[in-house]
Amino acid sequence: RVRGGANATMAGSLDPSGVQKLLELFHSASSADNNVQKQVFQQLEEYHNMPEYGAYLTQVFVREVGAGEEVRMRAGIQLKNNILKTANMTPQVLEHIRTELPHVLADPSARLRRTGAAVISAIVSRGSLDAWPSLTDMLLSACNSGDVHARHGAFVTISILSEDLSVELDDDRFGKPLVRLLPILLKAIEQQDDKEVRLFALKSVNCFTSQRCATMETMLNEFVHSLNAAANDADARIKKEVCRGLVAVSDRHLDILLPNIHAIVQYMLATTQSEEEDVALEACEFWSAIAETRHVKDILRDHLPQLCPTLLKGMVYNEMDRGVLEAEDEDDAAIPDEEHEIRPRFHRARESSAGGEGGSGGTGSAGADDDDEDDDDDNGEVSEWNLRKSSASALDILSGAFENEMLVLLLPLVEQRMASQDWAERESAILAIGAIADGCFEGMCDYLPRLVPFLLHQTQDAVGPVRGIACWTLSRYSNWIVAHENDQTALLPVMDALLKRVVDKNKKVQEAACSAFATLEEEAGPRMEPYLTVIVPVLLSALEKYQKKNSILLYDALGTLADGVGAALDPYMSQILHAVVARWQKMTLEDANLVPCLECLASLSASGSDNFKEFSADVFRASLSLLESYTVAAAAAEHTGEKINRDVQICALDLISSLLESNGKNLESQVASSNLLRFVSEAMKDPLPDVRQSSCALVGDLVKSCLSTVKPALNELFPLLLANINSAFISVCNNACWAIGEIAVAIGQEISPVANQIVDKTAPILRERVSSRLRRSLHENVVVCLGRLTLASPGAVIPRAVEFFEPFCLRLCGIRDDVEKDHASMGMCTIIKANPNAVQESLVYICDAIASWYEPPPHLAHEFKSILEGYRDNLGAHWNEVLQTFDPALIQVLTRQYGV
Numbered sequence: 001r002v003r004g005g006a007n008a009t010m011a012g013s014l015d016p017s018g019v020q021k022l023l024e025l026f027h028s029a030s031s032a033d034n035n036v037q038k039q040v041f042q043q044l045e046e047y048h049n050m051p052e053y054g055a056y057l058t059q060v061f062v063r064e065v066g067a068g069e070e071v072r073m074r075a076g077i078q079l080k081n082n083i084l085k086t087a088n089m090t091p092q093v094l095e096h097i098r099t100e101l102p103h104v105l106a107d108p109s110a111r112l113r114r115t116g117a118a119v120i121s122a123i124v125s126r127g128s129l130d131a132w133p134s135l136t137d138m139l140l141s142a143c144n145s146g147d148v149h150a151r152h153g154a155f156v157t158i159s160i161l162s163e164d165l166s167v168e169l170d171d172d173r174f175g176k177p178l179v180r181l182l183p184i185l186l187k188a189i190e191q192q193d194d195k196e197v198r199l200f201a202l203k204s205v206n207c208f209t210s211q212r213c214a215t216m217e218t219m220l221n222e223f224v225h226s227l228n229a230a231a232n233d234a235d236a237r238i239k240k241e242v243c244r245g246l247v248a249v250s251d252r253h254l255d256i257l258l259p260n261i262h263a264i265v266q267y268m269l270a271t272t273q274s275e276e277e278d279v280a281l282e283a284c285e286f287w288s289a290i291a292e293t294r295h296v297k298d299i300l301r302d303h304l305p306q307l308c309p310t311l312l313k314g315m316v317y318n319e320m321d322r323g324v325l326e327a328e329d330e331d332d333a334a335i336p337d338e339e340h341e342i343r344p345r346f347h348r349a350r351e352s353s354a355g356g357e358g359g360s361g362g363t364g365s366a367g368a369d370d371d372d373e374d375d376d377d378d379n380g381e382v383s384e385w386n387l388r389k390s391s392a393s394a395l396d397i398l399s400g401a402f403e404n405e406m407l408v409l410l411l412p413l414v415e416q417r418m419a420s421q422d423w424a425e426r427e428s429a430i431l432a433i434g435a436i437a438d439g440c441f442e443g444m445c446d447y448l449p450r451l452v453p454f455l456l457h458q459t460q461d462a463v464g465p466v467r468g469i470a471c472w473t474l475s476r477y478s479n480w481i482v483a484h485e486n487d488q489t490a491l492l493p494v495m496d497a498l499l500k501r502v503v504d505k506n507k508k509v510q511e512a513a514c515s516a517f518a519t520l521e522e523e524a525g526p527r528m529e530p531y532l533t534v535i536v537p538v539l540l541s542a543l544e545k546y547q548k549k550n551s552i553l554l555y556d557a558l559g560t561l562a563d564g565v566g567a568a569l570d571p572y573m574s575q576i577l578h579a580v581v582a583r584w585q586k587m588t589l590e591d592a593n594l595v596p597c598l599e600c601l602a603s604l605s606a607s608g609s610d611n612f613k614e615f616s617a618d619v620f621r622a623s624l625s626l627l628e629s630y631t632v633a634a635a636a637a638e639h640t641g642e643k644i645n646r647d648v649q650i651c652a653l654d655l656i657s658s659l660l661e662s663n664g665k666n667l668e669s670q671v672a673s674s675n676l677l678r679f680v681s682e683a684m685k686d687p688l689p690d691v692r693q694s695s696c697a698l699v700g701d702l703v704k705s706c707l708s709t710v711k712p713a714l715n716e717l718f719p720l721l722l723a724n725i726n727s728a729f730i731s732v733c734n735n736a737c738w739a740i741g742e743i744a745v746a747i748g749q750e751i752s753p754v755a756n757q758i759v760d761k762t763a764p765i766l767r768e769r770v771s772s773r774l775r776r777s778l779h780e781n782v783v784v785c786l787g788r789l790t791l792a793s794p795g796a797v798i799p800r801a802v803e804f805f806e807p808f809c810l811r812l813c814g815i816r817d818d819v820e821k822d823h824a825s826m827g828m829c830t831i832i833k834a835n836p837n838a839v840q841e842s843l844v845y846i847c848d849a850i851a852s853w854y855e856p857p858p859h860l861a862h863e864f865k866s867i868l869e870g871y872r873d874n875l876g877a878h879w880n881e882v883l884q885t886f887d888p889a890l891i892q893v894l895t896r897q898y899g900v
Contacts, residue, residue, distance in 0.1 A: 536576065599654075677709075759786070
């Protein structure tokens with residue numbers, strides 16, 4: 001065993017046999033025998049529990065020079081892990097490590113110096129900068145050392161600390177070490193002839209800039225001056241960091257660059273064309289950063305003739321990616337996907353919205369301030385973010401800024417590439433056409449009658465990437481394609497071309513085509529209905545052929561089709577469901593296709609198809625079984641520490657909601673004999689907001705469709721719903737309010753015992769600031785909830801109406817005309833009629849709410865007229881004076897519709 005004496009000095013107390021044992025283990029770690037490696041790993045893991053293990057590792061790492069670089073590297077990595085893992089490391093051991101580490105920072109080996117820097121960062125991360133008070137002094141001293149290795153070691157350590165602890169280094173609690181470090185770093189960038197020192201200094205300052213450290217913000221002018229000094233360094237690594245620094249400054253402090261901006265633009269133009277792609281990529285990010293500023297036109301207009309061809313050049317596949325694509329099997333549709341090829345896909349919990357009659361219409365992310373999703377088209381890319389994608393992104397954003405001004409310069413270049421015999425150049429032209437679809441749409445409309453036939457032809461190209469990008473680009477113009485009244489002009493030819501590629505022999509083309517077709521479906525909506533006899537067989541054929549990765553997109557395409565054509569899918573529903581359910585039955589909880597499959601079924605259920613109803617009971621039972629399996633797996637995971645996909649639980653709850661919404665009355669016996677309410681109650685207490693969001697929506701759908709079954713459980717469910725009325729979690733709160741409103745409609749006066757608690761929880765929300773579309777939706781749902789509660793229990797709500805009445809009327813205006821707005825408006829009328837004088841000061845808000853109806857139903861129009869006439873009669877001669885304070889458009893509506 002590795003052991004040592006606690007009473008002696010640390011260095012002298014280490015047992016030489018223990019050091020030797022470690023040396024032997026680290027030598028054995030290089031064995032090609034997996035069993036030997038496993039034994040070494042297990043032995044080293046056991047040592048982590050020993051308080052003095054870190055001292056032995058330090059001895060091997062720092063002092064055993066003759067052991068060789070690899071052995072010392074392994075010891076250093078183990079030391080870093082030991083520091084981060086070991087809770088019982090003694091102060092003596094930690095002090096010994098701190099004393100020894102500066103020696104390794106001066107080691108001739110760059111790898112060992114970097115590992116030593118990582119160990120230092122681990123010490124500071126474990127105990128904050130307080131764990132090493134003299135660290136800054138030590139590093140500053142080494143930065144000025146005459147020993148080149150010590151100097152390198154100091155700068156690499158600062159670089160790693162800047163990545164891991166940039167905020168702490170500028171924290172007053174730790175003496176703001178950055179104030180002392182930054183001048184040394186800037187000087188190194190500006191004056192240092194040593195490439196390594198300059199590189200690490202640049203990396204450090206870029207980290208502080210990206211983290212917006214306060215000290216860094218005060219020295220940005222000095223940083224730009226230093227960047228200028230380093231800009232002509234021939235080292236590609238340094239050029240990359242210079243570009244990164246300029247992009248970071250331009251992103252937030254463009255004013256600092258403006259005096260020399262045109263020189264910087266020329267530098268970036270040249271660097272974007274660098275033969276070193278990682279340098280070119282960093283420079284290319286500059287164009288997107290500038291394009292999103294208000295100065296973009298002044299800065300770039302004169303440079304567009306150079307910039308357009310530069311970006312087009314960057315959009316061509318590089319030689320390495322091109323070689324990979326050309327070497328791939330064109331006909332790979334039958335080859336199963338590797339698990340690592342399937343990107344995670346996240347389900348978005350259902351959200352119940354005011355302004356719709358259905359239960360859980362729409363999607364949202366709990367607690368988020370908007371629900372926009374990133375447009376994550378990878379268009380068959382073979383690698384992650386690269387120069388090709390960055391160039392296309394820059395072109396996209398710039399086209400939005402310059403519109404036709406850029407189009408005039410770009411189109412001749414694109415047309416030249418369209419005619420190229422080189423597939424990669426032709427493909428880049430098609431990518432460019434797609435990239436400018438949003439920004440240059442109006443100008444492109446004149447060219448699309450000629451370009452669309454070209455793109456349709458390219459979907460038949462012999463090269464897979466060309467076929468794929470042509471599909472994506474066609475989808476970018478879906479709005480133009482659908483705008484033609486005659487489907488023969490564009491919709492049918494494009495639909496036909498995309499469907500052919502949906503069943504392409506190449507998986508990447510399938511992926512691009514299936515995604516493109518879903519986009520076209522979404523834009524076309526019910527326009528797809530006459531062509532279902534063509535569409536459905538192709539999608540079902542693809543379902544039989546697709547491997548796992550593309551099946552995810554296919555489920556989305558089927559769901560989008562159901563959303564668009566609704567009940568028109570009925571003749572094909574049985575065929576579709578047999579295929580989808582058969583695949584579902586083969587999936588495990590861990591299957592990447594499970595969540596997309598369930599989402600597809602939810603869309604099919606919501607389509608209104610009569611033929612879905614015969615499957616509803618089976619799908620309901622399967623969903624319950626899935627919840628049971630998930631619950632068992634989740635309980636097991638708590639003991640093993642394994643991660644489990646929570647989306648499965650959320651999606652199963654959402655699918656049951658969809659089933660109840662579309663066919664709830666026929667499922668009541670199934671619900672009554674199940675343990676669904678137990679699952680729902682537990683889910684409403686879950687720490688994950690998305691689970692609570694879906695469970696609250698499900699309560700509302702259960703009340704609407706299976707009241708007799710749910711009613712006995714309401715005493716248990718009410719406290720859970722009230723607990724979820726918390727506007728910090730917008731979408732959870734949204735669904736809880738909606739569910740309570742549905743309960744008020746369903747049970748009427750019986751809700752009175754909890755009415756005051758509901759007002760306590762909901763009324764304050766209406767006084768909160770509306771900062772986003774989702775928060776506005778929450779306010780509208782609160783209005784519907786309070787309106788329904790007023791109708792159900794007027795005696796409890798009316799005495800408290802002054803707490804919320806004015807914002808209630810204000811938010812009522814934003815709800816679209818439907819049954820929920822009807823209920824909210826009737827609640828408003830009930831409050832007014834009970835005590836018109838109490839709310840008379842809010843008359844303009846009342847009138848706005850009344851006028852927000854385009855065509856109120858007769859019973860509501862009668863109430864409105866009665867209220868307005870009542871106020872007119874009560875105010876007498878003052879009525880006209882009050883009207884004169886209203887907006888003229890409001891007066892016009894009130895006069896025209898209600899004669900007042």
